[in-house]
Amino acid sequence: MGSYLRGPLAKLCDEFVSTDIAPAPAKLAENETYVQADLTNLDAMVDLLKGADMVIHFGAIGDEAPFEDLWGPNFVGAYNIWEAAHRNNLRRVVYASSIHAVGMHPKTEFIGIDAPHRPDTFYGLAKCFAEDLASLYWDKRGIEAVCLRILSCAEVTNPRAVGSWLSLR
16 A cells, blocks of 8 residues: 555655665655665665654554564554654654454454554554554654554455455545
8 A cells, every 4th residue: 555655645745755675665755765775774764754744654564473573563663653753853653554443353243443452463463553653653752643443455355345445545
């Protein structure tokens, strides 16, 4: 999703900085600067966020994986983003969370945004960690957070996906 949203987000900004651990994409927006960086490096994240107003954090391994693989980008990376935001006096972090943070609630049960965490995977556990990190940084540091619990945004391939689909637009 982060790759898809680069263009629309750049249109909302005077200056837009995008980043990934991968090399730069072939095409950048006119107002976009690309910085290759690793979420697991706190100093790199602090440098990256200098002068920013807010950060939109979509970086991580985007699906279930062994805990050891998720540890760096999904757990440490989330901490690094919030800590770098704090050190740079940012006002807000927008975070791509997931339905996997509450995935063990029965599928037949309606749950609201206040449902307690019930992660269904280590990936979901990482999302719970980041949502709680957002709460901590709000309570202790005053950094606003928007944690978007994304259900599905891929092409709809079955009836169940229709009820959880979020258009990229």
